[in-house]
Amino acid sequence: MLPNINVVSLVSVGRHPQSGRARRAEQDGRAVELGLNLAGNTLTVVHAGNAQEPVLRQYAGMGLPSLTVLAQESDCDALPALVSFLKDKHIDVVLTGVRAESGESSGMLPYLLAEQLGWPLVPRVAEILNIKEGEAEVLLALPRGQRRAVIVKLPFIASVDNAAQEARQTAFGPGLRADFKVLTLERVVDEAASQWQINIAKPRPKRLKVVKAKTAADRMKAATAKPVGGGGKIMKDETAAEKAQAIFDLLLEEKVVR
Amino acid sequence: MSHFSSKDSSLDNLLRRDPRTEWIARNRLHPLHSSVVSAGQGEVRGSSGLLRKNPHVIGFIGPNGIKRIDRANLSSAGLNSKKRTGEAKETQRPLHIVENPDAYIMVVADMIGGRLTSHDKDILGLAHQLVAEGNQNTAVVLVCFGESKETQFDLAGVDRLIHLSADEFEGFAPEVRVAALIQIETQYRPEHWLFPDSVHGGSDLASRLAAKLGERPAAQAWQVTASTTTSRGASGSQDIRRETPRILMLMEECANAIEDTRHQVLPLDLSEEFIVPSGSCLLDKGQIEVDSNAVPLAEAEFILSAGNGIHNWDQFHSAAAALGATEGASRVAVDDGFMPRSRQVGASGTWVTARVYLAVGISGAIQHMQGIGQCDKVVAINTDAGCDMVKRADLAVIADSEAILEELTKLAQQYSLSKSQEEKSDAA
Numbered sequence: 001m002l003p004n005i006n007v008v009s010l011v012s013v014g015r016h017p018q019s020g021r022a023r024r025a026e027q028d029g030r031a032v033e034l035g036l037n038l039a040g041n042t043l044t045v046v047h048a049g050n051a052q053e054p055v056l057r058q059y060a061g062m063g064l065p066s067l068t069v070l071a072q073e074s075d076c077d078a079l080p081a082l083v084s085f086l087k088d089k090h091i092d093v094v095l096t097g098v099r100a101e102s103g104e105s106s107g108m109l110p111y112l113l114a115e116q117l118g119w120p121l122v123p124r125v126a127e128i129l130n131i132k133e134g135e136a137e138v139l140l141a142l143p144r145g146q147r148r149a150v151i152v153k154l155p156f157i158a159s160v161d162n163a164a165q166e167a168r169q170t171a172f173g174p175g176l177r178a179d180f181k182v183l184t185l186e187r188v189v190d191e192a193a194s195q196w197q198i199n200i201a202k203p204r205p206k207r208l209k210v211v212k213a214k215t216a217a218d219r220m221k222a223a224t225a226k227p228v229g230g231g232g233k234i235m236k237d238e239t240a241a242e243k244a245q246a247i248f249d250l251l252l253e254e255k256v257v258r
Numbered sequence: 259m260s261h262f263s264s265k266d267s268s269l270d271n272l273l274r275r276d277p278r279t280e281w282i283a284r285n286r287l288h289p290l291h292s293s294v295v296s297a298g299q300g301e302v303r304g305s306s307g308l309l310r311k312n313p314h315v316i317g318f319i320g321p322n323g324i325k326r327i328d329r330a331n332l333s334s335a336g337l338n339s340k341k342r343t344g345e346a347k348e349t350q351r352p353l354h355i356v357e358n359p360d361a362y363i364m365v366v367a368d369m370i371g372g373r374l375t376s377h378d379k380d381i382l383g384l385a386h387q388l389v390a391e392g393n394q395n396t397a398v399v400l401v402c403f404g405e406s407k408e409t410q411f412d413l414a415g416v417d418r419l420i421h422l423s424a425d426e427f428e429g430f431a432p433e434v435r436v437a438a439l440i441q442i443e444t445q446y447r448p449e450h451w452l453f454p455d456s457v458h459g460g461s462d463l464a465s466r467l468a469a470k471l472g473e474r475p476a477a478q479a480w481q482v483t484a485s486t487t488t489s490r491g492a493s494g495s496q497d498i499r500r501e502t503p504r505i506l507m508l509m510e511e512c513a514n515a516i517e518d519t520r521h522q523v524l525p526l527d528l529s530e531e532f533i534v535p536s537g538s539c540l541l542d543k544g545q546i547e548v549d550s551n552a553v554p555l556a557e558a559e560f561i562l563s564a565g566n567g568i569h570n571w572d573q574f575h576s577a578a579a580a581l582g583a584t585e586g587a588s589r590v591a592v593d594d595g596f597m598p599r600s601r602q603v604g605a606s607g608t609w610v611t612a613r614v615y616l617a618v619g620i621s622g623a624i625q626h627m628q629g630i631g632q633c634d635k636v637v638a639i640n641t642d643a644g645c646d647m648v649k650r651a652d653l654a655v656i657a658d659s660e661a662i663l664e665e666l667t668k669l670a671q672q673y674s675l676s677k678s679q680e681e682k683s684d685a686a
């Protein structure tokens with residue numbers, strides 16, 4: 001835990017992938033977990049939406065003494081309220097999920113916040129290693145389990161990847177007892193979104209492998225032939241050192257050996 | 259002959275009647291009758307206009323005296339020349355030319371490992387669909403950052419190319435990249451910006467650009483026409499239909515890649531020199547080493563895989579550690595107890611997606627090959643030059659596994675040593 005830094009985690013209402021029921025969102029839970037590890041009890045957790053939402057108690061049950069709710073209707077845009085809440089406070093780190101599990105799920109919120117506040121943004125954070133002297137060293141989650149270290153100036157916004165530490169269990173009783181601070185700030189209705197047509201997702205058609213062959217003989221060949229690579233290079237008579245060097249050069253060229 | 263007919267295939271569809279030859283063809287007593295019929299015009303029309311085929315003139319007499327009918331036209335010009343025409347046909351896709359385009363569609367590619375991914379190619383295909391629906395005189399521009407090893411931009415549908423390869427775009431440099439995109443935006447005002455909605459940086463860049471330009475993008479779009487876009491929302495459980503925005507983040511398989519045209523790939527320049535924005539708040543410290551064996555096998559980028567041709571297992575493990583490769587194995591190696599079951603690659607193991615797959619002493623049984631179908635580069639080390647793995651491999655080394663692994667380990671250790679020395683001298 002690091003002393004004297006102000007961390008805010010933004011949380012939303014998640015959606016269970018199978019049952020579709022409201023739940024603690026996967027990445028937002030991780031954002032709270034990361035925030036608790038950084039700031040302990042001084043962590044501020046903020047939700048823009050309905051203060052009566054029962055799911056918020058699940059976040060509170062992670063050991064939060066209180067939770068801030070910026071009250072607004074479900075058709076409102078969360079951004080203006082969050083901006084006016086975060087502005088002019090001495091905040092060092094804002095943690096969000098990468099993509100919400102409900103609503104548009106565009107993942108734009110952290111970017112728009114960063115743009116409006118003029119702070120840097122680090123996407124898909126797996127871990128925050130340390131924060132000192134106005135800078136933080138963070139690990140970004142790259143595809144294929146890789147990590148990248150980045151140093152970012154405070155204050156900054158980070159979206160938390162699924163590779164971050166899993167959210168702790170929530171306790172029902174403490175969740176119920178947590179104190180909710182309900183603030184009423186700007187409410188701006190999301191006009192553009194009200195024009196959209198929203199339906200239940202249609203399954204996407206699978207792409208079929210179409211063989212473009214003119215004759216039956218070609219089609220037969222395409223269906224039965226073993227897939228062969230485009231005739232690679234074969235090294236037979238060189239010395240072992242030369243062969244190994246050739247392999248190593250390929251590995252370097254493909255940048256898998258660093 | 260076949261060359262001629264393929265060239266004129268469009269004319270073939272157009273039926274031109276020559277009444278005189280038709281008449282001669284009908285009249286078996288005409289002195290020119292046989293020459294007209296055997297001229298191979300193919301079409302002989304009866305008096306009612308019906309197509310008449312003479313079964314006696316089809317085919318030829320084979321060497322053993324039996325009549326052969328060759329409908330696939332395989333032997334018509336001999337095997338050699340046929341192969342050549344086949345190859346020539348592949349390179350002869352018609353060239354799609356855009357001169358002095360009025361508008362642009364920008365596609366910003368992921369270019370993993372310096373090559374267009376299938377996702378990138380699908381998006382280029384989508385860009386051409388949008389062009390076909392709207393103003394035809396629109397150029398599809400590919401914007402790519404960093405080093406490029408791609409040689410087939412023309413076949414993927416790139417009309418114009420903006421290649422930003424300077425050092426400052428390498429690695430994790432979203433701020434610099436976005437600054438370059440903004441400059442492109444002010445200079446060309448493209449109709450659309452298309453990005454892959456991927457974890458490889460596509461959606462990050464798109465979101466940054468959209469936030470900077472103050473435009474509302476559509477994320478996870480999968481059905482896009484010039485007027486409407488359908489995208490997934492609420493973690494994939496809803497379809498949102500809206501007017502097509504200027505900035506789109508597209509899912510995989512959103513359209514078909516370009517298949518039958520060639521494109522110009524002309525370089526497109528930025529009018530002003532690109533100035534790297536100062537005061538960046540992000541500093542890239544590079545990728546850090548992760549425990550390569552903790553990476554799930556299915557996701558690993560570089561796999562060193564062992565088969566029945568490995569006899570020194572300690573050496574294999576140390577080679578994998580030195581190269582920083584994730585370990586894989588064939589079923590035989592697993593069944594013999596040298597590797598855990600979770601390391602098995604293949605039909606009854608894990609289907610891997612590695613970019614580089616280094617197979618040591620693996621013969622390449624079909625059950626194993628199925629598991630490595632998605633790998634980009636396969637390298638084989640084997641004593642048997644005729645085995646299937648060598649046929650599949652991009653680079654095959656015919657040698658004893660132990661000798662090669664020893665050399666490879668040495669090379670890897672030397673490389674990391676020289677690198678750490680460099681770093682030390684840099685720091686000093």
Ligand SMILES: Cc1cc2nc3c(=O)[nH]c(=O)nc-3n(C[C@H](O)[C@H](O)[C@H](O)COP(=O)(O)OP(=O)(O)OC[C@H]3O[C@@H](n4cnc5c(N)ncnc54)[C@H](O)[C@@H]3O)c2cc1C
Pocket residue numbers: 564565566567568587588589590591602603604605606607608618619620621622623624625626629639640641642645657658659660
């Ligand atoms: C239902 C079913 C499912 C299966 N599923 C899988 C699966 O998921 N994954 C899988 O891998 N297999 C699977 N198999 C087994 C598969 O058919 C093969 O038996 C197996 O892949 C062969 O493994 P191998 O290539 O390591 O061994 P081998 O076929 O014995 O090949 C060994 C190779 O090493 C070479 N070699 C020998 N000595 C050396 C040396 N000193 N240096 C260099 N090279 C040397 C040899 O030339 C040979 O090419 C399955 C089989 C069945 C029936």
